[in-house]
Amino acid sequence: MAAPGQPELRHGRVGLRLIRRSDARTLQRLLAENRDWLEPWEATNPDGLRQVPGSASMRPAVAWMLANAKAGTSVPFVITLDGRMVGQLTVSGITWGALRAANLGYWIAEEAAGHGVTTVAVALATDDLLFRRGLHRMEICIRPENAASLRIVEKLGFRPEGIRPRFIHIDGDWRDHAVFALNREEVPGGVLRRFLG
Template identity: 40%
Template sequence: MLHRLRAAFAPAAVPEQHTRTVLSRGHSHGDLNDAPAGLPVALRPVRATDGERWSAARIEDQQLLQPFEPTVQGDWATAHSPQAWRKTFHNLQILSADRVLVPMVIDIDGEFAGQLTIGNIQYGTVSSAWIGYWVHSRFQGQGVATAAVALGVDLGMQVVGLHRIEATVMPENVASRKVLEKTGFRIEGHLQRNLHINGEWRDHLLVAQTQEETAPEGVVRTLVNRGILGLAVNRN
């Protein structure tokens, strides 16, 4: 019985190249239609060759990332060295092969701009996962996170086949809270001392959305219609 349920509700395999691209929009001081055109944002699978760029971005942005990320073992530079990427990539590949995690790179015109991960994918009558992301400081303030999360939610629901996607965010992380709200997440609760962040246990807000709350055409198309993202195209 469990095997049949797992087969019936199992998320679809994620294609090797998820090349859908949307245009982010820069900050606006008024009407969204006046917001400057943004950047072409896409998601692609992580690669073994991402190590150098991953390491450089993570080390450069330590002061921005560390206050909001799980505590690392040892020092930040060692934990994010190109050598550390080899182990990280290996672990991501194992979890991806087991179909419990979808590890993606946020790609802007071929440049490594951050990561987006759909993790803890559960099957059967749960059919849910969490989503997490980070964006390199070079690309912040240009709507890239909003575009990436919109793509990620559509990937999770339309390609992987999830019913529910959730995320956790620290209450003081205002920028990330705005991204999640803009892309359709609603607050479900306050988790006390939920994750060990930068050396101490920290509270988080639990946010989520389900298929019933998402327009049939997806989050990307909804935000395009609202003028928050540019028209989506396929890079084929």
């Protein structure tokens, strides 16, 4: 699924490339530097065990992402702006067979937010998975309070499908998430092309 040597996906200043083991230290630094910015949207452990993202080595997390990529259940990317890492995007829960679907999640450093970087990254990843890798459906689940992420799916034309009550443990409690999705035939020319159109 995540073939070594895959070229970087790119549009303008924004790039997506497969995560590498050597990215662990930069990811750790970015998470630590963006602690206050990211905390309201981060998954937490419902058992109360908490490790603050960025406070420990990201090597085990990167190794886990790469293992899932090798198993074909995930495609972990880093988001770049002018070649510099500014966030991370993961397509996870990849299911083949009759479903051919996946979920997409991401985070971005505060300095890169509000400039369309995440919008372009989501479009690049969605096009890659739907058209190059052969998935049929891409889904994004967003907390209804996350106005910035809601703008991304709106700009890209993801279809709202409803609310999943108390869906994911985020910032210390079970949080509702709005569900948005796209099927391949809804964007025959690709998500990025339609967005730029």
